[in-house]
Amino acid sequence: MYIYDSTKKVKLQFIPLEEAKASLYVCGPTVYDDAHLGHAKSALVFDLLTRVLRANGYEVTYARNITDIDDKIIAKAIIEKKTIHEITDFYTDSFHNEMAKLGVKRPDIEPKATENLEAMYDLIQKLLDKGHAYETKEGDVYFDTASDKHYLTLSSRVQEDEDRQERVTSSQLKKHQADFALWKSVKDDTITYQSPFGAGRPGWHLECSAMIEKHLAKPNAKFAVDIHGGGADLLFPHHENEAAQTRCATNHSLAAYWMHNGFVNIDGRKMSKSLNNSFFLKDALKEYDGEVLRYYLLSTHYRSNFNFNEEDLQTAKKRLDKIYRLKKRLFSLATYEERTEFQDALLKALSDDLNISLALALIDAMLSKTNEILDSAGKHKQLKKETMANLGFIESILGFGVKNPYDYFQFGVDEKTKAELERLIILRKQAKKDKNFDLSDKLRDEILSYDVQIMDTPQGTFWEKV
RNA sequence: GGUGCCAUCGCCAAGUGGUAAGGCCGCAGCCUGCAAAGCUGCUAUCCCCAGUUCAAAUCUGGGUGGCACCUCCA
Structure with a gap:
């Protein structure tokens, strides 16, 4: 198994912290709005990664958080005159439903910020005790970036550049402009949490570090988790700050491998709230079978930027259709398990930093070859058995072809x-x-x-x- | 302004030193009452320039063009 580490910028052989085990933590959604195609892409990429790790024999523990404490959630609750939980429950449910339609398996652990506040308090306290954090007279707690000599090494940045670009809006009470909030004091009557540091809310970067520590970290290991993943934009500042918190509060680093997926663009431009060009998953799912979207979003290498358009989506559907047509052709046959050369090749391709293009090319070749032989005279008993085994393997490792083919072709x-x-x-x-x-x-x-x-x-x- | 990524057939997209995978579209053919599906065959020398090398899409330098991060973002 080979993985590209986006902080070291090199493809590395995956060597787990513990023999035959792999722990994976991925930054999940903030549940204040509908999931868009980018959320889908990230979830799909790491769903595929866990499947490939498992196919390679690793016992995987996969955690993906739900961020349910956030200023945007509170803002939405106020606007819609709802409680925080009404907002977060609604969007958590819809996220789960939409991911299920994409064939994304639920992570093994799905921690919520609201359920891990104690772990966050612990982390803040440790950072204060060790002199890596300080309180301001306004009651905020900041991480002291100057106290961490490794700060900015993850994202390969230069401190002076960051200083020059610092926006003027940041607090004048910070020791250093790059310092970021661990605890934000809140004095008005909006929703706050009571911590040892007063009433307020945890900082943005804190929850991931705290939850990794609580749910995944193993004592005495050099790293808290094997792999930490997320969208490419999270490398800085989110992951940089997470890494700093963990490094300074504990005796280990955060992750042995960092993986970042590329972005989903619309019309060649990044999809974002500010550009108002978000493409919501729920809208796409009205038009297309979730598995078509799965195939399409996974069809390009996970690190590449992905330019979404409906023509390419149709092309992806045509390709997936071919899997289903062969499945339909053999529909009456029982499932069958047998390891084949095709499966070895497929797994090998995916084990090379998820080389999906090569994997899909192997599938297309297998489909063509099988159809060609089936077109010829004969009963082809062994071929049919092997093909059923191959289709089953594709289902389990890629999640393609999992439906009844007749239902698939009657979508909508x-x-x-x-x-x-x-x-x-x-x-x-x-x-x-x-x-x-x-x-x-x-x-x-x-x-x-x-x-x-x-x-x-x-x-x-x-x-x-x- | 700083930093980084990318540039392969009409479109999507692998390949990162040994002589260009795959899919879509298109063309020809088999099959079909005709189609559709399926199958067969055909279709690029890798943005530009210079260099390194026996050998470069792949390495180096310089251009040009696109994108991203530096602010909430998957």
């Missing part, structure tokens, strides 16, 4: 339309039997008008949603 078609299509197909069958091809073609045109295509096979005539 209502029952009434289905019944009408069946009726037309029966009429067309009779017309063909009567050699009345004018009528048969007329019926086909009518069928096609429902935005489906039909295909005559030895097993009968089937339709597929376009």
Whole structure:
């Protein structure tokens, strides 16, 4: 297994802290709004990573947090006249539902900020005790970046540059401009938490460090977790600050490997709140099967920036369709397990820093070869068995082809339309039997008008949603 | 302004020193009543310039063009 470490900028062989085990922590969503395609991309990438690690025999512990303490959540609650929990519960549920549609498995641990406040207090206290943090007279607690000689090494930045660019809005009470808040004192009547440091809210970067310490860190290990992941924009300042907190508060570093996924862009530009060009997952899921989105978003290497557009999405669907057509071709057969060369090659490709393009090329080659042989005369008993095993392997490691193929090809078609299509197909069958091809073609045109295509096979005539 | 990433066929996209994977589209053919699906075949010398090397898309230097981070962001 090889992984590209985005802080060292080099591909490395994965050597776990503990034999045959792997711990993974990924920064999850702040639940104050609907998930967009970028959230989907990140979740999919690390879902794939856990599957590949497991296929390589690692016992994986995968944690992804839910950030449910945040100023934006509070702002939304006030605007919508709801409680914090109504907001966070709603968006946590929708996040889970949408991820399920994408075939993203739930992490083993999904810690919430609200349920880990004690761990955050502990961390702040340790940093204060060790002289890496200080309180201001306003009651805020800041991390003292000057006290950490390794600060900025993770993201390879230069302190002077950061200073020059510091915005004027930051607190005048900080010792150093780069210092960041561990605890933000809040004196108005908005929602606050009572800590040993007074009423307020934890700083942005604190929760991940605290939750990793509580849920994943092993005593006496050199690193708290094997792999820490997240979106490319989190490297600085979020991960830099997380790493500083953990390094200074404990006797270990945060992560042995850092992985950052590239961004999903729309029309060549970053999707962001400020540009108002976010593409929400819930909207995409109305138009496309979740598995199509899964295939599409995973079809480009995870570190590349991804330019979302519907044409490429259609292309991805066509590619996924081919898996399902072969599955349909062998639909009556029982599942079968057998290790094949194809599976070894597929796993090898994915184990090389998730080389998805190579993996997909291997799948396409397997599909073509199998179809070619099935097209030829013969029963092909062994080939069919192996193919069932291969399709099963693709399902488990990539999450492609997990549905009933007939259901897959009928995505978004209502029952009434289905019944009408069946009726037309029966009429067309009779017309063909009567050699009345004018009528048969007329019926086909009518069928096609429902935005489906039909295909005559030895097993009968089937339709597929376009 | 600082830092970093990227530039491969019409489109998407692997490959990072040994002579260009794959998919979509297109063209030709097999199959089909005709289609669709499936199959077969065909389709690039890797942004530009200079250099290193027996050998470069792959390394070095210089251009040009795109993007990102430095502020909440996956």
